[in-house]
Amino acid sequence: MEKPYVVGIDMGGTNTVFGVVDARGTILYSGSIKTSKHANVSDYVDELAQAIDIVIKQAGGYDKIKGIGIGAPNGNYFSGCIESAANLPWKGRLPLAQMISERLEHIPVTMTNDANAAAIGEMTYGAARGMKDFIMITLGTGVGSGIVIGGNLVYGHDGFAGELGHVIVRRHNGRMCGCGRQGCLETYASATGIARTAREYLEIRTENSLLRALDPDTITSKDIYDAAIQNDKIALDIFEATGHMLGEAFADFIAFSSPEAIILFGGLAKAGKLISEPIQEAMERNVLDVFKGKTKLIFSQLKEADAAILGASALGWEAKEYN
Amino acid sequence: MEKPYVVGIDMGGTNTVFGVVDARGTILYSGSIKTSKHANVSDYVDELAQAIDIVIKQAGGYDKIKGIGIGAPNGNYFSGCIESAANLPWKGRLPLAQMISERLEHIPVTMTNDANAAAIGEMTYGAARGMKDFIMITLGTGVGSGIVIGGNLVYGHDGFAGELGHVIVRRHNGRMCGCGRQGCLETYASATGIARTAREYLEIRTENSLLRALDPDTITSKDIYDAAIQNDKIALDIFEATGHMLGEAFADFIAFSSPEAIILFGGLAKAGKLISEPIQEAMERNVLDVFKGKTKLIFSQLKEADAAILGASALGWEAKEYN
Numbered sequence: 001m002e003k004p005y006v007v008g009i010d011m012g013g014t015n016t017v018f019g020v021v022d023a024r025g026t027i028l029y030s031g032s033i034k035t036s037k038h039a040n041v042s043d044y045v046d047e048l049a050q051a052i053d054i055v056i057k058q059a060g061g062y063d064k065i066k067g068i069g070i071g072a073p074n075g076n077y078f079s080g081c082i083e084s085a086a087n088l089p090w091k092g093r094l095p096l097a098q099m100i101s102e103r104l105e106h107i108p109v110t111m112t113n114d115a116n117a118a119a120i121g122e123m124t125y126g127a128a129r130g131m132k133d134f135i136m137i138t139l140g141t142g143v144g145s146g147i148v149i150g151g152n153l154v155y156g157h158d159g160f161a162g163e164l165g166h167v168i169v170r171r172h173n174g175r176m177c178g179c180g181r182q183g184c185l186e187t188y189a190s191a192t193g194i195a196r197t198a199r200e201y202l203e204i205r206t207e208n209s210l211l212r213a214l215d216p217d218t219i220t221s222k223d224i225y226d227a228a229i230q231n232d233k234i235a236l237d238i239f240e241a242t243g244h245m246l247g248e249a250f251a252d253f254i255a256f257s258s259p260e261a262i263i264l265f266g267g268l269a270k271a272g273k274l275i276s277e278p279i280q281e282a283m284e285r286n287v288l289d290v291f292k293g294k295t296k297l298i299f300s301q302l303k304e305a306d307a308a309i310l311g312a313s314a315l316g317w318e319a320k321e322y323n
Numbered sequence: 324m325e326k327p328y329v330v331g332i333d334m335g336g337t338n339t340v341f342g343v344v345d346a347r348g349t350i351l352y353s354g355s356i357k358t359s360k361h362a363n364v365s366d367y368v369d370e371l372a373q374a375i376d377i378v379i380k381q382a383g384g385y386d387k388i389k390g391i392g393i394g395a396p397n398g399n400y401f402s403g404c405i406e407s408a409a410n411l412p413w414k415g416r417l418p419l420a421q422m423i424s425e426r427l428e429h430i431p432v433t434m435t436n437d438a439n440a441a442a443i444g445e446m447t448y449g450a451a452r453g454m455k456d457f458i459m460i461t462l463g464t465g466v467g468s469g470i471v472i473g474g475n476l477v478y479g480h481d482g483f484a485g486e487l488g489h490v491i492v493r494r495h496n497g498r499m500c501g502c503g504r505q506g507c508l509e510t511y512a513s514a515t516g517i518a519r520t521a522r523e524y525l526e527i528r529t530e531n532s533l534l535r536a537l538d539p540d541t542i543t544s545k546d547i548y549d550a551a552i553q554n555d556k557i558a559l560d561i562f563e564a565t566g567h568m569l570g571e572a573f574a575d576f577i578a579f580s581s582p583e584a585i586i587l588f589g590g591l592a593k594a595g596k597l598i599s600e601p602i603q604e605a606m607e608r609n610v611l612d613v614f615k616g617k618t619k620l621i622f623s624q625l626k627e628a629d630a631a632i633l634g635a636s637a638l639g640w641e642a643k644e645y646n
Binding site (some may be wrong): 074083095130131132133147149150152154155156157158159160161162163164167168169170171178180181207248251252253255256257258259260288289290292 | 331406455456470472473475478480482483484486490493494504553577580581582611612613614
């Protein structure tokens, strides 16, 4: 009998969540541990493996598990290693996939970064079922992407393809990015980017705004959303400007891979039409004629609470051995 | 016995060239006809089929031909049709692949656009042999591209992917493009783009230049090259600016698909280091850290006179029936 379950592990800078998932995308058993608690990566993997061992046994044991998928910052599909991830406590090249497999009866493990995992999750369980060509854009603390072409995730020759948060959208006088360059899409369209836009607007413009009641340094994308749904003009303009920036960038992405859909995921996607309408407008206005009206703009169909585990788990169906 | 030859057809706005090609990329027999002579597309296809019939018989007959590949402006891989190509005399949707197959004993025919054909040619016979991930950039009258990911050409969901000459490199005050938009890479980095840059430089700057002896309206990229190799400062600066623009764009392409190489082809590529050095410099300076030093910048290894036929012919090895 085909093994009926996979394990998904999502490593974040703060927490690591994991679960046993069936072929329909139901999370049967799940758990979490603190990522940042351990100074030493093997202590972390030991604790994680013990916690996963429990859910595997709850699900009926190791015979039921086809594979394990890991979504991790800078996780490399080809090597199964995390390579110099800025927001993890351990440095250098960490062979996470192998370390986890060794501690869990050598179940095959596949790893990739979180945005790629989200794309595979969407293709396996979500809005991209049946699609062969789409781009997943994750609008969170940063802007990530997972690109699917011809039904396969694009890893590139080195496993690091799909860094669309770091295409340059402002060539001159662009905002400083955490990557050390200037003008990256992420500096405008991430949760921190949109908060930065809010501070700029509040400084430059003079109208009243609900946002003026807040400490500018702690404004969040949620605050801007709350103001926008109350028809606050500045907040609405911030969403419009952010959406336009994304739409312009998407028009260039379409020239590259002509996807059937671009799928939005993450915190900012929760703004719904406030963000999707200006994206759609700018995307259609900026796209080459031959692509007009062809690429759908849709939202992820995965529940955010489950999406991280589901995305990672979807990799487990194609898990392999790393050497 | 496996059929040993393919036929390649390259349709240009002025001439259509074709040839019988073996598995090593040797053109055994070739010929050409005028594309623009016939007001009616079936008259054109009739003449073309008769001319190809001759080279097929020279090569030993229809039994020797595995397939036919066509590279054509706006040629669509999925439909086998040319769809509204600006520089062909016939309008609308033309089922070229089927029309040619019908007139040549139903040999299977595959079609794509010229830049995609060039990429497949490079992968089959040229500098990209053995590569699974690369981007071909054709620097001709326009700027075209063929993107290969995981060993497959990227067609997108509609067959029109890979229009990298039309990514926007100047969001504000960009040059008008033939596509109706502003700031496309093609408006700067094509043969006509670089001539436009020359006219701007000659108008704005005051130094002497060999280019001042020429009528600005007829300056060609070849003129600029000729001046640059004589150390003409303005001509050198034009190549540097053009290369920088390309290098900046390439850095964004790398963030998308992380290719092993970017391959330059076409008239401007003949400028050699004059164009490749500033590209390389700007590409490395602008690329995200994780990609630095990884993507090679190389020139096509196909002779330009043969490349069009070879590129198209390479498609013939995977030719299929269109319905």
